[in-house]
Amino acid sequence: MDIKLINIGFGNIVAANRVVAIVSPESAPIKRIVSDARERGQLVDATYGRRTRAVMITDSGHIILSAIQPETVANRFVAQKEFAAEA
Structure with missing residues (x-):
């Protein structure tokens, strides 16, 4: 199993395959x-x-808070998948 890491701002990184949802905190x-x-x-x-x-919900029940927009985080997930597909 290949672990994909995504930058969620300020040098913080999460494992992309563990994130279930990215939602707005309002x-x-x-x-x-x-x-x-x-x-x-x-x-x-x-x-x-x-x-x-942005609030990220993981498959282990952990909740991760980020100071960047949910759309930005989601775009980084998509970009990571496209980059992996090219490799």
């Missing part, structure tokens, strides 16, 4: 998911104190 259900993950100790805050713009 809705109440997502805020609840983030709060619950914080209580469980499964929250990874990669915002460096900046505003949270």
Whole structure:
């Protein structure tokens, strides 16, 4: 199994094959998911104190916060897949 790594901002990297969803943090259900993950100790805050713009949900139940837009993160996933297909 080949692990693909994606930059989520400020030098932070996640394993692309473990991410299930990339969502915006504005809705109440997502805020609840983030709060619950914080209580469980499964929250990874990669915002460096900046505003949270993307919330990534992993297959292990961990929640990752990023300060870059969800569209930007998704584009990096797509670009990584296209680059892998060419290689």
